[in-house]
Each structure stands twice: as C-alpha cells, then as structure tokens.
Amino acid sequence: MPNDHDHPPAKKFKPGSVFFRYDKNKPGMLLPRKGNATTPIEVQRKQLPIYQAKPQLLNQLRQLHNAILIGETGSGKTTQIPQYLYEAGIGRQGLIAITQPRRVAAISLAGRVAEEKRTQLGKLI
Numbered sequence: 001m002p003n004d005h006d007h008p009p010a011k012k013f014k015p016g017s018v019f020f021r022y023d024k025n026k027p028g029m030l031l032p033r034k035g036n037a038t039t040p041i042e043v044q045r046k047q048l049p050i051y052q053a054k055p056q057l058l059n060q061l062r063q064l065h066n067a068i069l070i071g072e073t074g075s076g077k078t079t080q081i082p083q084y085l086y087e088a089g090i091g092r093q094g095l096i097a098i099t100q101p102r103r104v105a106a107i108s109l110a111g112r113v114a115e116e117k118r119t120q121l122g123k124l125i
C-alpha cells in the first residue's frame, strides 16, 4: 500500500487546480494557493459557483436519500455542501462525514472549513 509520500494528493498535482500554484524557485513543485486575504471569507463563499445552486440543492437533498453531484473542480462541492447541510439543519442529529483520497487533502479541507466556520479545528469540525 503506497503512503502519502509515494503518491501525493491528486489535487496537488492537478494542472490548473485552483488550489495550487507553481513554485518559481523549485521547478516542478506545486504549492498551496495563497489565501485571498482581501476578500472576506463570507464573500469568497458566495462567489463559488455552487452558491447559486444552494436553494435548489437543499430543496432536492431534503427529498432524497441518496444523490450524486457532479460539478467542476473548485466549484465548492466539498467545502460548501457539508456547510449547507449543517446550516439547513440536515444531518445535525448525526454526523456529516466527508471523505478525501489522501490524508493531506483531508487535513487541508478540514482546516479550510473550520476557517470558514470560524471555529477551532477539532471541535465542530
């Protein structure tokens, strides 16, 4: 079974990924994208493509037991849908679980969502 060092997260090496930028000092290396410090996080959330579909999505998800959502990379599926569900009170009795293919990706995602919810990582998230 390969470890994280053998196969870094797919997201890290997806060309054109919104998450990563090239390291000019180390050819071939990709770095996490710099945060957009000038735009408030609430505004960043509303700028994501998925935000436009939020009411329709929640409406549909309330009526379904299972759903498969397909959307562009970086559109907000992973970071936003769990928050939409939580904010709408869906799944609050249990746990909203999110999977990622790699540990690094899972930690990065959790950190981002905690930042967006303005909570310390390890509590609500």
Ligand SMILES: Nc1ncnc2c1ncn2[C@@H]1O[C@H](COP(=O)(O)OP(=O)(O)OP(=O)(O)O)[C@@H](O)[C@H]1O
Residues within 6 Å of the ligand: 011, 018, 019, 035, 048, 071, 072, 073, 074, 075, 076, 077, 078, 079, 080, 108, 109, 111, 112
């Ligand atoms: N760790 C992070 N640090 C900073 N911004 C992030 C981070 N993770 C996500 N974002 C921001 O949130 C946006 C939505 O990311 P999200 O992972 O929800 O997209 P996605 O649709 O699930 O993408 P993918 O299909 O590649 O998993 C990104 O475009 C990026 O701007």
